[in-house]
Amino acid sequence: MQLTPRRRGRVSRALGLLTANLLAAAGAHAQSPTPTNEQGAGAPVDGGGVNDDTRSDIGLTRVDSAVLFYSEAGGRVKATEPVVSVALNSSSGDVLSIKLTADILTGATPNGAAPWSGSQTFITPARAPGSTTTVTNASGGSTIVTIPGTGVVSRQYVVAPNQLPVDAGFRDKRYALDLGYSALVNADTRLSGGASVSTERDYSSYSVTAGASRDFNHKNTTVSASLNLEYDLSKPFFGTPTPFTVMSADPKGPNQSKMVYSLVAGVTQVINRYWLAQLNYSVGWTNGYQTDPYRVLSLVDATSGAPVSYLYENRPRTRLRQSVYVGNKIALGPTVLDLSGRYYHDSWGISSVTGSIAERVPVVRGLYVEPEARYYHQNAANFFQNYLVNGQAIPTFASSDSRLGKFDALTVGAKVGLKVNHSGELYVQGEYYRQTGEAHPAGAPGGLGTQTLFTGVRATSILVGYSFAFY
Template sequence: MQLKTSKPAGHIRDTLATLSLGLIAANAAISPAAAQQSTDNTDATPGEVTLTLPYFEVGSAYLSYAESGGRVRATEPSVDFSYHASNGGVLTLGFQEDSVSGATPNGAAPADVAQSFVTPVQVKTSAATSSGGTGTTTVTTGFGDDTNVSGNGGEGGEGGGGGTTTGGTTTGGTTTGGTTTGSTTTVTVTTASGGSTIISVPSGSGTGGTTAVLGRQYTVPANTLPMDRGFQDQRFAGNIGWSQPLGPLSLAGVTLSYSKEHDYSSISGSASVAKDFNDHNTTLSFAVNYSSATSTPFGGVPTPLTVMNPQWKTVASRKKSDMDLVLGLTEVLTRRWILQANLSYGHSSGYQNDPYRIISQVDGVTGEPVDYLYESRPGSRTRESFYIDNKIDFDWVIPEVALRYYHDNWGISSETADISARFKLYRSLYVLPNVRFYQQSAANFFHYYLVNGQSLPAYASSDIRLGKFTAVTLGAQIGFNVTDNSEIYARAQIYQQTGDAHPAGMIGQLQNQNMFSGIKASWMMVGYTWSFN
């Protein structure tokens, strides 16, 4: 038998509240505080009380990214885990894995003739086996299209891992049609995304027919943006962090992150503190982040502004370090309006070149390519940025406007405006469209190309990310709670960079080329979060 549910709601509550107060107050030594409490008790409901139980949160997401024109494609599954202790402490763990493939602009300017580029390859030779006395040489190009070159240079071997994932199927690269010219054998390696040629020389001695490989050559047709195809990499990243209220600080935290690719690794640590003032309406925060990265490019580290060549470079790796400081202010202006402002300062020192990137050296009259030099960037970069974000809650919609200004001593200034609105549709269902505008000025060492015969500048790069361009992002996120404590969401974005295809002052044939190598990309993400005690 249960309590009589026919009783009006709150029946017991009213009686019990009165009885309880009577019990406490009914004593000779009624204190002023207790008397105060009993007279104040016109309503028996206590004020806002929150009870925070510790809980776990697990999230998983899958991101798919694609640049149009057969350029970079990437997929990134990630898993996040957090433990929220009741004292406000939070432990976070995260793992990501990226698989990247596709073509990337190599930095050379387009031309009205076909252009060929040579890059190093790595050779591993296995001993001859009994049958036929033919050994196998595995050639690794650094871009995923490992190829077996047979000893006599004739037979085609199966390309290993050279395929690019297209529409869910993987097409392996194959080696076809070797030709022998004098003492040099060239083997054309056809990958799914484009052709490149292994230049090799059969060795004179030995019966195994091992092959000396000079390098890899790929050719880009006339009037085409030069890109290196078959680019492939994989990245693993993980992070761990802890934050909690600490002494007079509202929050103090540390995080440690590590990321590893074939040719790049970085480790970073950050520490942050925050303090609330003004009855939690004002929060000041400060964060410092330090990271150290090692670049170990395939083929070694090229000397900046030297001619592109297939030789294996003697310097294997270079390091870079970054330090960033962020001062933040969060202000609750009204119960529904939150403003956040950040001021950041950062400094990078060390190796900041893209080791694979080149810049064309062209004829001063015709604009035809003469040579390709490895790019060169300053070893020091100092940056400052200011960010301000406004968020207002109108119950049915929460609009948000964020603006950012950035400047660095490479000469880049940028402005960003990010506008979004979270619409509550039905119960937990929401949709969050966003639009983002971005523009930046060029770095002072950005050049579309260098002119042959002129003295070389100290620094030069044709990376459009260091050039002048504007970009627009359009996107939307939709999400809803599957249960009280789990949410599923999906997000899609398209991103387009636009810039000047025919900048003033181009020489000769370059006037007819599209000099803007910006990207158009889209990405899609689906994720699920689940929290439990």
């Protein structure tokens, strides 16, 4: 059969596209499905849909930037968090990455005390001794007071009846720097390392990480393992309180630290042409100060439930955490399904299950929408207590932090992404997160039985991001 010049052109273009696809496919392996060398493959591969893009970042510098606006209902925590990440991809496959994060936090955070039908006054050391600054909160103002005859400067705030006790003096800024380097040792082996620093006024964290991954089975299987070593320093504004002492304006103890050792080992497997799966096992050991220095428990009357005093909490100094995580990416026609689950257990007695699902659906050329949902359930730590009862023995450990209690959480949201030029993407994500738990646990004494003791979070967040690459 003779081909006309026009047909020869079509066949030639089709063959070129097929070749590019094959080269792209040959580069796809279990750990990173898109290491296509654009220069080697010739024309970039894009089947037309926004989900079909197989362009690689090899030889490019990619800039990821985003800002998160996070807000909790009830005047609680508000956060604005801008992030910029730069990844320098060499033509040999090595990657140097730098990430800068800022976190600006304001609002009110529960202080751990139980609500009560009468007003409650809380006294803490002043954050700035001698200051006359008054901080306003949802349930009244905070006032700086010098206790006569002692010279001790305290900050007092009053919580209205039947309101969740929160400390509105919560205000902080966090800055973090993450550095990472990943090198392709040979066609199948990659080594990586990194370091990060995070600092805020009352907390600092330093960590180093090292990892390796290797492809097997014609790049259908990738086995990886990473180690992380973290040192954290807790330096509360007024020191670390002695556990179960009465909340007061007295100066507290010295700064405290902890060490965290973590290992993540995993297997990534190409199941078939449409399905990529990941299985991870994680184990972490924490040793050191893990108590929240700002948090108290109400010591309540055994009959009426009225608060008698407020005692600083105490948590164990060691914690062993383990989890199994399963992630899946499945191509369903033009859409991509992201399905993951996790089981977690730790030595504090917390067990949790998490399941999440998201589906990336192309809408029109260059535009996709990705609805998502996440379900989370945890049971309580074995030392979680909503309050302590006056006259009963004080336990070795106790905390009323709702994050250590039993609750369910649901996240729903959606991301909309728009392809910009060849390598850029603009995306917006909105999410709603809600925790639900037992508001009126059985056995609460007296009037405490009518109070809402669950202090879970309802939060909305908006994330705006832009990512682009250049030579």
